[in-house]
Amino acid sequence: MIGLLGAKIWRENGVDFGNPLNMMPVAAGLIIAIGDTSLVFSDSFSLSGISLGTIVVIGLHHLCARIAPAHMKTPVDASPRHRSSSTTARSDGNDGDGVAGEVDTLKPLR
Structure with a gap:
């Protein structure tokens, strides 16, 4: 369940899984x-499950980014657009950054 929630967050934020x-x-x-x-360090300390998986993801991501060839690295300007912090919707259904009537799940209607 937690793995699926993480996948949903990555998908919503446009993570490119085509990139190794x-x-x-x-x-x-x-x-x-x-x-x-x-991973057992001593009789009183071990890492397992989500904690070990999180450390592996963070560590491997930084290691891969450091040793990867230049053609595999994402250019800075290719990152997804950051959404504005406004949470109000206009009366015409267009909040200014999308198509009129488009539903944005990150900006709840009030």
């Missing part, structure tokens, strides 16, 4: 988080 720099860390982290994997 994004896919490889996420796949490894999900397998570790969903599976029964643990």
Whole structure:
């Protein structure tokens, strides 16, 4: 369930899973988080499940970004647009950044 929620968040934010720099860390982290994997450091401390999967995703993402060839890295200007912080809708159904009548799930109507 938590894995699906994470996938929903990545999809809504436009993460490009066609890029191996994004896919490889996420796949490894999900397998570790969903599976029964643990890393034991001592008798009193171990990492397992979601905590270990999260650390793997973060660590692998930064490692892959550091060692990847230039053609695999995403240019800065290709990142998704950031939404404005306005949460009010205009009376015509167009909030100024989309097609009139388009429903934006990130900006609830009031």
